[in-house]
Structures are given as structure tokens and as C-alpha cells.
Amino acid sequence: MNRVDMKVDLKGLEMKNPITVASGTFGFGREYEAYVDLNEIGGIMVKGLTLEPREGNPVPRVAETPMGMLNSVGLQNPGVKAFIEQELPYLSQFDTKVIANINGNTIEEYCRMAEILSNTSIHAIELNISCPNVKEGGVAFGVKPEMVFEVTRRVREYSDKYLIVKLSPNVRDIKEIALSAEEAGADCLSMINTLMGMAIDIETQRPVLARGIGGLSGPAVKPVAVRMVYEAARTVKIPIIGMGGIMEGADAVEFLLAGASAVSVGTANFINPRASMDIKEGIESYLQRKGYASVKDIIGGLRF
Amino acid sequence: MNRVDMKVDLKGLEMKNPITVASGTFGFGREYEAYVDLNEIGGIMVKGLTLEPREGNPVPRVAETPMGMLNSVGLQNPGVKAFIEQELPYLSQFDTKVIANINGNTIEEYCRMAEILSNTSIHAIELNISCPNVKEGGVAFGVKPEMVFEVTRRVREYSDKYLIVKLSPNVRDIKEIALSAEEAGADCLSMINTLMGMAIDIETQRPVLARGIGGLSGPAVKPVAVRMVYEAARTVKIPIIGMGGIMEGADAVEFLLAGASAVSVGTANFINPRASMDIKEGIESYLQRKGYASVKDIIGGLRF
Amino acid sequence: MTTGILSKIISNDLISSDIYRIRLERTPDMGNIEAGQFFHIKSQDSGAFFLRRPISVCFTTDNEIHLVVRKSGKGTKVICEKRAGDSLDLLGPLGNGFRLADPDKKILLIGGGIGTAPLLELARQLENPHVKVLLGYRKDPYLVDEFQKYSKEVLVAVEEGERGYSGYVTDLLKQEIDHEQPDCIYACGPEVMLKKVQQLGLQYQIETQLALEERMACGVGACLVCSCKVKAEENGWHFVRTCKEGPVFSGSEVIFDE
Amino acid sequence: MTTGILSKIISNDLISSDIYRIRLERTPDMGNIEAGQFFHIKSQDSGAFFLRRPISVCFTTDNEIHLVVRKSGKGTKVICEKRAGDSLDLLGPLGNGFRLADPDKKILLIGGGIGTAPLLELARQLENPHVKVLLGYRKDPYLVDEFQKYSKEVLVAVEEGERGYSGYVTDLLKQEIDHEQPDCIYACGPEVMLKKVQQLGLQYQIETQLALEERMACGVGACLVCSCKVKAEENGWHFVRTCKEGPVFSGSEVIFDE
Numbered sequence A, B: 001m002n003r004v005d006m007k008v009d010l011k012g013l014e015m016k017n018p019i020t021v022a023s024g025t026f027g028f029g030r031e032y033e034a035y036v037d038l039n040e041i042g043g044i045m046v047k048g049l050t051l052e053p054r055e056g057n058p059v060p061r062v063a064e065t066p067m068g069m070l071n072s073v074g075l076q077n078p079g080v081k082a083f084i085e086q087e088l089p090y091l092s093q094f095d096t097k098v099i100a101n102i103n104g105n106t107i108e109e110y111c112r113m114a115e116i117l118s119n120t121s122i123h124a125i126e127l128n129i130s131c132p133n134v135k136e137g138g139v140a141f142g143v144k145p146e147m148v149f150e151v152t153r154r155v156r157e158y159s160d161k162y163l164i165v166k167l168s169p170n171v172r173d174i175k176e177i178a179l180s181a182e183e184a185g186a187d188c189l190s191m192i193n194t195l196m197g198m199a200i201d202i203e204t205q206r207p208v209l210a211r212g213i214g215g216l217s218g219p220a221v222k223p224v225a226v227r228m229v230y231e232a233a234r235t236v237k238i239p240i241i242g243m244g245g246i247m248e249g250a251d252a253v254e255f256l257l258a259g260a261s262a263v264s265v266g267t268a269n270f271i272n273p274r275a276s277m278d279i280k281e282g283i284e285s286y287l288q289r290k291g292y293a294s295v296k297d298i299i300g301g302l303r304f
Numbered sequence C, D: 001m002t003t004g005i006l007s008k009i010i011s012n013d014l015i016s017s018d019i020y021r022i023r024l025e026r027t028p029d030m031g032n033i034e035a036g037q038f039f040h041i042k043s044q045d046s047g048a049f050f051l052r053r054p055i056s057v058c059f060t061t062d063n064e065i066h067l068v069v070r071k072s073g074k075g076t077k078v079i080c081e082k083r084a085g086d087s088l089d090l091l092g093p094l095g096n097g098f099r100l101a102d103p104d105k106k107i108l109l110i111g112g113g114i115g116t117a118p119l120l121e122l123a124r125q126l127e128n129p130h131v132k133v134l135l136g137y138r139k140d141p142y143l144v145d146e147f148q149k150y151s152k153e154v155l156v157a158v159e160e161g162e163r164g165y166s167g168y169v170t171d172l173l174k175q176e177i178d179h180e181q182p183d184c185i186y187a188c189g190p191e192v193m194l195k196k197v198q199q200l201g202l203q204y205q206i207e208t209q210l211a212l213e214e215r216m217a218c219g220v221g222a223c224l225v226c227s228c229k230v231k232a233e234e235n236g237w238h239f240v241r242t243c244k245e246g247p248v249f250s251g252s253e254v255i256f257d258e
């Protein structure tokens, strides 16, 4: 069988294939090197970074829900400087795009991180304006169009790196949010981050998560994610990296048809450490079976 | 074993037990009479009504998703007048609360329906300001606090019936929405309606639903629903009827602990036509096992 | 008061490529079963799939019901992989059945693919010596021998395969209508086939009964997802429920979209 | 490049109320297995439960690995109900193992409930004649006979039951410390037990190794949901990963909350 062309061009970021791994679900890559050849992944969104190191939230930080999970890691990470010194050299060995996911409590923090990262070998910045776990910031930036515009515009000033803005699904209208990010200068959108949810242990009568509320991910959210990608793709001209519950090739194809130019694999890694590869192969065999020469041929191909 | 007291008092609406069946999932009751003694249900939210009869959306109207389903029925119903003439007499035979779910394209339509229903034997009106399937109205009312306030306040003027406002989860901040409904005179909140979602058939490359986007319900949404009930319960003083993915007694207990005074069983009816009864018994045996005398003892009982 | 009935699988046999015949224990609470009715099926290991799956009754005896299931997606895969001794959770029988024509009428049954299944029970229940059966398959026919027991003749059409007429089963229909002048045609199969049956029925003024498929949730008439368009005085059409008013509709009432 | 390993169940026996011993085929790609390590388990019929479940290795031979699982929730129910011939999808072995003390050291093992399981493989691997084992159960003891094979003495405590000392296993610990003056204590069990072991270890300056439990997602160190608080220079503490730096921690480093 002929190999199909899996290259994607996110208007400024070219990837050898449309598979990325989602921030917070793939550590800094090392943890999965025994399972996946990192050279085979289009791009790696690293664990969410903050300006200073963070220990994150108390445990339990995870709850299983029907076809999904809640997490409240709360951005445990070594800080942007430790990332550059200790993790980036490792990641830079591989032929994959390194995408730094940044999280600030203030616009200034976002800008400062963008500035610091601009002088490194990372390929892109992913502006996480939607992490629901950080009390001080996160939510506020991601859910109001004005704020999305403001934080994106400011960060844009501090960095020439390819800028991905990661959108929160906990909004009234994803279209206006997507548009704000585009107008403020984002090169790309990634979506969706987790939906806010809660699970209660009825024996102890306490929330399963120590922090009560956490972020829902996994197959349960896929219909919401596909819908939002579809709505955003019809609204903006910049490319979209779609994610939310992608477990197999068929799920990824849904996102591509809905208008995503690439996809990201998150929670699936936890169940199948080779999920990213299986999904890549799943897309390939779909394309082959349907007779497409390139993955680009199905992006946004949804018909009514 | 001693029977526990299952009566709940929704401040103006007393029910023999906290189990209701959710609008749109139980028809007008008749369809389930072979499976459930309708006298055993606390309250029945009837299929969403509109002022005029509606045929609803084209088929397919349903898609299965991971632990959930999408629907786009689009309010197929015989209209409020036919309901009163043909369905209400049947429902009134039973010792259960009949709750009329109303849907308008305009505030005037909502008011008109409330007025018409005020002179009937129904026990409560459920104002559905959140149905995502009706292009003309629905969404707009349910997602902005000002609109929620306005439609609730106006309907309140037209009816003395117990007024339940049904909230949409497709919002930025459920707390401000809940507060608006309370301030405008709602007696009770019911939540959540469906999340907007989409599923794509990758073979045909078309959406599974003829209308593309539909409403997500079932276990997949439970964590979001529990979280929203919890947030709303801490914000308003009026009682809440919680729903979203309740499949068994344990799920219902989660909602009660989160602060709901009653629950509603929706999608579960489709999988198990006796779900409402099984859930009722599940709550009872939980209460007995834990040594509670009344279901009221666990409402809002979540601890941290 | 009935709910889903746990019914034990007596045997499950692959009868053609991806086609399984599942024999289940018939229990008294299933009551009377009409040809054309269906069971709404859930697997006990809930979580395997979410909604129930509608499957027609293919054949019954006093103690057994037989389903013939095509392994196509997630749910039918789980169902088809069950083994003897396992149980399925059956809700039903649901829906209306075929209206049985008098035994003196000349009857034509036409089935396409898995749509042949419900016609076998119909043939059995019709107890009519004048039944003629047209069966269409993509490749390998199944159930043919049994149809022979309950009819005077069975014609088989295959799109790609050895046995019988090579082509669409609807190709046979026209000539059979001319030849047999049937009083009533019963049909189940893909929509294109049903459309053709409807059209010929109207053209030759033959009563047709069509068993339709539509995606379902509740199966009992409550959720209104399974709407089928039928003719109506006002507005020309209205929606009825495939699970309740159907799945069998008269060809004179159904409106197929475009 | 490894991923989850499909391993066939050789046998699955109920060895106490709700406790199952599952013997699985050991495959070469599992490599070396240390006592204290765990497998992260998924059922093949995906959909039955979502996340993997961490289960310690209880015993190994050249060709087998044995797990002892308590049927408690959704996932362990599915796992415990698997039969011989079925397969489980095992990711691992994962985590660190117990650091094995030299064979001349005096060793005390203390296990509570299902926490006794990983200590059996430890006892086997220690190959040490000075091992003494304290086992605590709520009611019916299990694995006791086998512990006897790999130790000089086994003491059993039950909270409610006939056999052995009646009370908590930690009640036995104090007297054993006085009596045996062990060089090292290995412990696995409920947190209250581990706290007590830690406290006595610090008090008597005995090295302790504690096998902890924490809710996990990835099991390989990537998701950071399984954090465990350990002592650190800066800030007094920091979080490490139970699945990677653990599940075995030194009693001198772990910080238990309140």
C-alpha cells in the first residue's frame, strides 16, 4: 500500500504528522520514551509551566467518571527555568515540535514566560488561558472574550514564537472566544481544555478530589470538543489543534473532518501508552482505505 | 427494616419522594405505564411543550456517544392546548406532581403558555430556557444572566403556579445564571439541561444528527452536572432539582449531597424503563444502610 | 409491570459472513410476539455500549426466540460475540407487527440483506400456501432453506456471488408482480429497496407493508427520536414514532425523504 | 518499545471473602520483577472501566505472576470476575520495588489486609532466614501458609475472627520490636498502620520501607496525579510520584497529612 502524506502545515508550524500529545498528559516526554519513539510524534505539548516552580494541589487529584476522568493536578511543575535547563535539552534531541504550555497568574507572568522562552529552541508557545485548577488566574482569562483578547495581544508583543492559544470549554460561546484570540494575533488555537466537573464519594460524603472541583477529560467530553472545534473552525481562519477524548484513529478523524488541522492525544496516553502511535496509524489506514493521498484532504471535510 | 421518610419539600412543592422524571425522556407518562406505577414517582416533567404544535427536527435525531447520547428532537410536541386536552386528564389520575415544561420562541410565548397553564391542574411550570435545539429561541434565553432574569420575571407575572427554571450548562458561570433566576422570582431551579455536542460519522463524513449539533445527556455529563448543582446550591436559597446522567441510586445520592433537594431521571429511562424506581430504591437503601431517618438529612450534606 | 427480560442464549451460530443466529430462551412475560416486532437489547456487562439496540424477531417457537444479527458496529459486535449460557437483556417485544393477510391472499415477501430476518417469522405466521419469497443478498445467502418451508417458492438475488439471480432483488420484483399479481407485498430491507417496493405498490395498486429502520433511544414511544414521516391531512405530513406506530408502515402512508 | 502486555489467566481462585488470587502467564517482555512493583491493569473489554488499576505483584515464578486482588469497586470487580483463559492487559511492572536488605539482617514484615499481598513476593526474594512476618486481617486470614515457607515465624492478628491474636497488627509490632530488635521493617497496608510503623521506626531508629497507595492515572510518571509528600530541604517538603519514585518510600522521608 502507498503511504499517505501525513504532513500538516499549521500556517507557520509544519509537522510531520497531525499527532501531538496534550499538555499535562505526557510529562516532558521522558516518561513515555520506553513506549513511543518521540521522533514519530508531530509535536509535544509539555506539562503546563509556570514562572516559579509549583507543587500543585493536594491529593487525591484524580477521579474516574463514566468514560472520563477528573484531575486537579494544579500545575505541579518545576518552573519555566528548570524546564529550559533540565528538560528542553532532552526534548530537543528528537525530531518533533516542542510546544511549551504556559500558565500565568497575571498577564505580566504570561509575558515574562513568553519572553524567557523566546530565546530557546522551543517551536511554539501554547498559551493556556483555561486551566481550571489555579484559583488566582486561569479561568478568568479563558472565559471572557475581552480577557482572551488582552492576554493574547500582550503575549504576542513579547514573543515571535508560533503562538497557540488554548481555549476553555467552560464558556457560553466558543465562537466569540476563538475570534478574540485570532484578532489578538494568535497563530493557532488548541481546544478543548477540560470541562469543570465534580465527583462525590457517597461513602465518605466528600468530593473524590481533595480540591472538590477538577477538570473533566476523556471520551465523555468528545462530543462537546468536536462541536466546539467545528464551531471555531467555521469562525476563524487560523488553524486549530483539536483534542478532547481522542482514543483511537476514528476519533481523530472526527476532529479533522470537523476542521482541526492537527489533533492532540491526552487522557488516552494513560490507558494506552502507545495511543499516539495507534491513533496515527489509525488515521493513516482510514486515509488509505478511503483513497486519500494526504491527510490535508480531509481537514474540514465535513458535509451536511 | 424501617422505611425511611422519602418526602421532600421544595418550599412550595411537596413530593412524596425526590424522584422526578426529566422532560423529554418520559413522554406524557403513558409510554412508561407498563413499566412503572406512575403513583410511585414524585413528579413528572412532561415532554417540552410549545404554544403551537411542532413536528421537530429531521431524523436522525439521536447519536450514541461514549457513555452518553446526543439528541436533536427539536421539541416535537402537540402544543400546549392539546396537552391540556389530551394528556393532562390522563396524568391527573395519578398521585404525582405534574410539571409542564414550556418552551417559547419569544418572552411573549412563554408568558402566554404560563397563563394558559395557570388555569389547569398542573402542579408546576418548568421554564425551559435552555433547549439547544430550537434555532429561534432557547439558547439565547438560557445563557445570559440578563435574559434569564427577564424571561423569569415576566413569566412570574403571568402565573402563580410553582415556577421551576431549568438551566442550561452551556454557560460561563452557572452561579450568576442561578442567581438571576432566583432574583427574578423562580421558586426552584432544575439543572442541567443537555450540553451541546456533535458526533461525526467518519464513513459518510456527515454529522450523525441531521441537524449536526445536539444535546448531550447521560452518565458522560454527570461530573459537570454535579459540579453545577453544587455551585448553584451554594449560591441560591431556592431548592434545586438535580439531573444529568443519573443511572442508579448512588448517582442520585451524589446530587442530593451536592445540594439538590430532588433529582430527575432522564436518559436512564431509555436503558432501563424502571430506572426511576430502581433509583428510588437505591436511595432508600443507602439511607437505611447509613442510618438516616429521612432523605432530607443528606441534602447538601457534602463535607470537605 | 415488566422491564428488560434477562434471557439466556441457547446457541449462537455464525450463519454467514458477519451474520449470527442467536437462539434465546422465550419466557412467558414476553407474551405474544408478532412478526415484525423487535426486542430492544442491552448487554448485561453495561458499559460495553450505552443505548439499547433494536433487533427484529426472526423466528419463534413455543420456547425459543431467534434473532439474526449482522455484526456491524460496537453494539452488535458485543451481542454477536455472546456465547451459549450468556444472557441478553431484552426489552419487548416492541412496536407493531405486520398485519397478517388472510390465507387466501396471494402474498409476496421481499427482503434485502439483514432485512430478510423478520420475514421468516412472518412467513411462518402467515400460514399461507400462496406465499412467494424474494430474497436479496450482497454475497452469501442465508435463511433460504427455512423460507422454503413456509412458502411455495423462494427466489434469491445476489449482487456478487454464485447462487441465484445475479443483481438486485428489486429487479425480480417487477417481473414477479406481473407474473403473480399479488394482493399484498411485505418488505424489509434497505431504504432504496423499500422505496422501490412502495413505488411499484402504488403504481400497481398493491397493498404494501414496509418494515422500517430508524435510530432509537427508548424504543417505547417516549423520546421521539425515531420519527418517521407519514402523510397527513394538515401540512401534508407529520411525524410518527417508528418504535411505536412502526416499525411496520403501509407503503401508502410513508414519505421517504428525497 | 513495550505497551500493555496481554497476559492469559491460568487460574483465578477465591481465597477469602472477596479476595481473589489470579495466576497469570509471565511473559519475557515483563523482564525482571521486583517485590513491591505493580502492574497497571486494564480489562480487554474496554468500556467496563476507564482508567487502569494498580495491583501489586504478590508472587512470581519463572512462568507465572500471581496477583491477589480485593473486589472492592467497579474495576476490581471486573478483574476478579475474569476466568481462566481470559486475558488481562498489564502495563508494567511499574514503580520502584523494595530495596532488599542483606541476608544477614534481621527483618520484620508487617502487612495489613490486602497490603499483605506484595510482602509475599518480598519474603520470597529476601531469601533470609531471619524474616519474621506480622499479618493483620479484619476477619479471615489468607496467604499465611505461604508466608510460613519464606520466614522463620508468622504472627497473625485479626480484628474479628478466630485465628491468631485478636486486635490490630500494630499491637503486635511494638512487642516484636522490643523482642527482635529488627534492622529493617517492611510494611504495606492501610495508612493508619503505615503511620504507626513510621513512628515506631523513627522512635527506635529502625529503617522502615513503606509501600504506599495513591490514586493513579498513567502509572508511568507522566500525569502527576499520584503525588506523595516527602521531606525536602526547601519548603520542608515536596511532591514526588507514587507510581515512579514509589510506591515504596522510606519511612524517614514520607510525610503523612495530619
Ligand SMILES: Cc1cc2nc3c(=O)[nH]c(=O)nc-3n(C[C@H](O)[C@H](O)[C@H](O)COP(=O)(O)OP(=O)(O)OC[C@H]3O[C@@H](n4cnc5c(N)ncnc54)[C@H](O)[C@@H]3O)c2cc1C
Pocket: B063, B064, C038, C049, C051, C052, C053, C054, C055, C056, C057, C068, C069, C070, C071, C072, C073, C074, C075, C076, C077, C114, C117, C118, C212, C213, C214, C215, C216, C247
Ligand atoms: C426495528 C428495527 C429492527 C432491526 N432488526 C435488525 C435485525 O433483526 N438484525 C440486525 O442485524 N439488525 C437489525 N436492525 C438494525 C440494528 O438495530 C442496527 O444494526 C444496530 O442498532 C447497529 O448497532 P451497532 O452498535 O452495531 O452500530 P453503531 O453504529 O455502533 O450504533 C450506533 C448507534 O446507532 C444506531 N444504529 C446504527 N445503525 C442502525 C440501524 N441500521 N438501525 C437502527 N439504529 C441503528 C444504534 O442502535 C446505536 O444507537 C434493526 C433496526 C430496527 C430499527
Ligand SMILES: Cc1cc2nc3c(=O)[nH]c(=O)nc-3n(C[C@H](O)[C@H](O)[C@H](O)COP(=O)(O)OP(=O)(O)OC[C@H]3O[C@@H](n4cnc5c(N)ncnc54)[C@H](O)[C@@H]3O)c2cc1C
Pocket: A063, A064, D038, D049, D051, D052, D053, D054, D055, D056, D057, D068, D069, D070, D071, D072, D073, D074, D075, D076, D077, D114, D117, D118, D212, D213, D214, D215, D216, D247
Ligand atoms: C501501588 C498500588 C498497589 C496496589 N496493590 C493492590 C493489590 O495487590 N491488591 C489489591 O486488591 N489492591 C491493590 N491496590 C489497590 C487497588 O489499586 C484499588 O483497590 C483499586 O484501584 C480499586 O479500584 P476499583 O475499581 O475496584 O474501585 P473504584 O472505587 O471504582 O475506583 C475508582 C478509582 O479510584 C482508584 N482507587 C480506588 N481505591 C484505590 C486505592 N486503594 N488505591 C489506589 N487507587 C484507588 C481506582 O484505581 C480508580 O481509578 C494497590 C494500589 C496501589 C496504588
Ligand SMILES: Cc1cc2nc3c(=O)[nH]c(=O)nc-3n(C[C@H](O)[C@H](O)[C@H](O)COP(=O)(O)O)c2cc1C
Pocket: A022, A023, A024, A025, A047, A048, A049, A071, A073, A075, A101, A128, A131, A166, A192, A193, A194, A216, A217, A218, A219, A221, A243, A244, A245, A246, A264, A265, A266, A267, A268, D223, D225
Ligand atoms: C492529568 C491532566 C493534566 C493536564 N494538565 C494540563 C496542563 O498543564 N496544561 C494544559 O493546557 N492542559 C492540561 N490538561 C488538559 C489536556 O491537555 C487536554 O486539553 C484535555 O485533557 C482534553 O483532552 P483528552 O480528553 O484527550 O485528555 C491536563 C489534562 C489531564 C488529564
Ligand SMILES: Cc1cc2nc3c(=O)[nH]c(=O)nc-3n(C[C@H](O)[C@H](O)[C@H](O)COP(=O)(O)O)c2cc1C
Pocket: B022, B023, B024, B025, B047, B048, B049, B071, B073, B075, B101, B128, B131, B166, B192, B193, B194, B216, B217, B218, B219, B221, B243, B244, B245, B246, B264, B265, B266, B267, B268, C217, C223, C225
Ligand atoms: C431525548 C431527549 C429529549 C429531551 N427533551 C427535553 C425537553 O423537551 N425539555 C427539556 O427541558 N429538556 C429536555 N431534555 C433534557 C432532559 O430533560 C435532561 O435535562 C437531560 O437529558 C439531562 O439528564 P439525563 O442525563 O438524565 O438525561 C431532553 C433530553 C433527551 C435525552
Ligand code: FES
Pocket: C215, C216, C217, C218, C219, C220, C221, C222, C223, C224, C225, C226, C227, C241, C242, C243, C244
Ligand atoms: S425510540 Fe423513543 S420514541 Fe421511538
Ligand code: FES
Pocket: D215, D216, D217, D218, D219, D220, D221, D222, D223, D224, D225, D226, D227, D241, D242, D243, D244
Ligand atoms: S499516576 Fe501518573 S504520575 Fe503517577
